[in-house]
Amino acid sequence: MNRRQFLKALTLTASSLTINGCLSQPPQKSRPNILFCIADDASFPHMGAYGCDWVKTPAFDRVARQGILFTNCYTPNAKCAPSRSCILTGRNSWQLEQAANHWCTFPDKYKTYAEVLTENGYHVGYVAKGWAPGVVGEIDGKPRQLTGTPYNDKKTTPPTGAINSSDYAANFADFLADKPADQPFCFWYGSTEPHRRYEYGSGVKKGKKSIKEISRVFSFWPDNEIVRNDLLDYAFEIEYFDAHLQRMLNLLEERGELENTIVVVTADNGMPFPRIKGQEYELSNHLPLAIMWPKGIKNPGRTVHDYISFIDFAPTFLKAAGLDGEEKSMQPIQGKDLFDIFQSEKAGHVSSGRDHVLIGKERHDVGRPKDQGYPIRGIIKDGYLYIHNFEPGRWPAGNPETGYLNCDGSPTKTVCLDARKNPDTIGYWTWSFGKRPQEELYHIAKDRECMNNLAEQQEYTELKTALKEQLFKELEEQNDPRMFGNGHIFDEYLYADTKHQNFYEKYMEGQKLDAGWVNKSDFEPKPLD
Numbered sequence: 001m002n003r004r005q006f007l008k009a010l011t012l013t014a015s016s017l018t019i020n021g022c023l024s025q026p027p028q029k030s031r032p033n034i035l036f037c038i039a040d041d042a043s044f045p046h047m048g049a050y051g052c053d054w055v056k057t058p059a060f061d062r063v064a065r066q067g068i069l070f071t072n073c074y075t076p077n078a079k080c081a082p083s084r085s086c087i088l089t090g091r092n093s094w095q096l097e098q099a100a101n102h103w104c105t106f107p108d109k110y111k112t113y114a115e116v117l118t119e120n121g122y123h124v125g126y127v128a129k130g131w132a133p134g135v136v137g138e139i140d141g142k143p144r145q146l147t148g149t150p151y152n153d154k155k156t157t158p159p160t161g162a163i164n165s166s167d168y169a170a171n172f173a174d175f176l177a178d179k180p181a182d183q184p185f186c187f188w189y190g191s192t193e194p195h196r197r198y199e200y201g202s203g204v205k206k207g208k209k210s211i212k213e214i215s216r217v218f219s220f221w222p223d224n225e226i227v228r229n230d231l232l233d234y235a236f237e238i239e240y241f242d243a244h245l246q247r248m249l250n251l252l253e254e255r256g257e258l259e260n261t262i263v264v265v266t267a268d269n270g271m272p273f274p275r276i277k278g279q280e281y282e283l284s285n286h287l288p289l290a291i292m293w294p295k296g297i298k299n300p301g302r303t304v305h306d307y308i309s310f311i312d313f314a315p316t317f318l319k320a321a322g323l324d325g326e327e328k329s330m331q332p333i334q335g336k337d338l339f340d341i342f343q344s345e346k347a348g349h350v351s352s353g354r355d356h357v358l359i360g361k362e363r364h365d366v367g368r369p370k371d372q373g374y375p376i377r378g379i380i381k382d383g384y385l386y387i388h389n390f391e392p393g394r395w396p397a398g399n400p401e402t403g404y405l406n407c408d409g410s411p412t413k414t415v416c417l418d419a420r421k422n423p424d425t426i427g428y429w430t431w432s433f434g435k436r437p438q439e440e441l442y443h444i445a446k447d448r449e450c451m452n453n454l455a456e457q458q459e460y461t462e463l464k465t466a467l468k469e470q471l472f473k474e475l476e477e478q479n480d481p482r483m484f485g486n487g488h489i490f491d492e493y494l495y496a497d498t499k500h501q502n503f504y505e506k507y508m509e510g511q512k513l514d515a516g517w518v519n520k521s522d523f524e525p526k527p528l529d
Helices: 003-016 058-065 080-089 113-119 168-178 225-255 310-320 411-421 426-433 458-477 503-508
Strands: 033-039 068-074 123-128 185-190 261-267 286-292 302-304 356-361 376-381 384-389 439-442
Touching (some): 033 225, 033 310, 058 261, 068 356, 080 113, 113 123, 113 310, 185 225, 225 261, 261 310, 356 458, 384 458, 411 426
Parallel strands (some): 033 261, 068 302, 123 185
Antiparallel strands (some): 068 286, 356 376, 376 384
8 A cells, every 4th residue: 555545544544433433423415515724824915915015925915815814813823822722722822722822732631623524534644844833742642633734755856955845735735635525625724935944145146035025124133235135035035925826726717627626825824024923913913814715705806904823714715615513522612713704795894893802921932031922912902002010020032142042043033132332222132032011012003113102101000901901701601721820831832853851051151052943143142131
C-alpha cells in the first residue's frame, strides 16, 4: 500500500468512527466544503480590497468581491498558537487553560472543529502550519490531528531562501485527489508567510517594488529606507501567500467544487513588527477577513462592519456541517456562527448583537523571570479600545536584557531599539518596548495606531468605566481565572519547549541559548530600570 492509499484508508476509517470509536452520523452530500486559508502574521490594512496599493492580493480581492469583505474582524489573542486555539475551539484563550499561552501543551479536554468534522464524514487535512507552535497529546497511542491529516510532500523552489519550500497548492491538489467522491472536505491552508525571517531587499528585487510606493509608515517607527525595505519584504511574502490561494481557487473552479465551498481568508495575528505582533493594540488583533460561498451567501459583494471574532469560525463550520446543537463534544462554544450575516442581504452593520469583541493575552515568548507573561484583557466597542494591563511593572515585549523576545527580530526592531540611545528618537523605543500604565484607552476610529492614551483624561472617565465594567462582567461570565484571583495559573503552566523553560534564569547564569531570530544588538548589556 502506498502513502496515498494508506491516507485514503485512514481518512475513511476516521470518517466512520469518532475520536472515541463511536459511530458517526452518515455523510450528507449537500454539506459544503470548507477551505480555511490563514496567512502567518498579516495585519488588517494590507490587502488590496482594503485599499492598500503597495500589496497586490488579487485572490483575496476576488474572495471579497464574490463574497463578503469584513472590516472589523479580530483575534482574541495576537500570537500564533493561542490565536489558532481560538479558531479551532470557538473559545477565547482565557477559557482554554494552558492554550492561552504560546508554545503550550494543547489540553486534551478541548476538541477542535477539524476533529469533529473528521468524525462526521468530512475529508479533513492541512498543509504546512496548522496549530503551532506547541505540543499535542495522543489518543490511543497516536498524535491528535488538530487540523486534520498533513499534506506536505510536494515541494517547490521558492523565490527567496526565507520562504517555505512547500508547494501549498500542489499539496492541496493531492488532498483533493485523496477525497472520496461522496465526501465533503475541510482543508486548512496554513502558509508560513509573511512570518519572519525575510530576505532583506526581496520586496524591491523580486517584487519589483519601490520604497516610494509606501504612502505612509506607522508613526511609531522611524520612516527610513531600512524600515521601508522591511515593509516591502513583508508585502512580497503576503503576495506569495495570495498566489497559492489563487491556484487553489482555480483548482476548485476546474473541479466544479467552488460553488459549494466556504472559502475563508484571514491571518492569525498582526504583522511581525514592533508594537504589533504579540501585543494587544488595534493593529495587533485587527485582521483581514474575506469569505465567499457562492451557494450559501446572499447578495455577494457586500462589505460588512459588524464585529467578528475568531471564535465565530468553529460554530460557523459546525453549523454548515449540520452539527450545531447536536455536537456536544465542543460545548460550550463561546463564539457565534456567521449565518445571520451569510443569509442577510444587508451591507454595513447587519446584526445589532455584534457590537464588540474581547481581546487579551497571557504568556507569549519567554524572557521574563520565572517565565512570566504579560497579562492583558481588552474590549473593542463603538470605535474605542480599552486595555487593562494586569502587571504594568513587567516589560510588555519581554525583558531588555534577554532581547525583548516577544518581538520578532527584524531590521525594524533593531532600528527602534537603537533609537533609545538618542534623546530625540527615544520615543520609538518607548512606544514598542517601554513599560505601560495599567489602563489604556484609544479612540481607534480616529487613532488606529493607538498613540494618544485617553485613559487619564477626565472627559473619558465615564466611558472608560463603562467599558471596564462590561469587560470584567463578561470575563466573569466566561470564568476567566483573572477575574477570580487565580490569574497566576497562566504563569505556572510549563513552557512546552523544554529547552527554553526558565529561559531568563538560564540566560542570566551565562548559558548560551538560541531563542529564535534576534540580533546581538537587541540585548541590553544589563537590566534597565
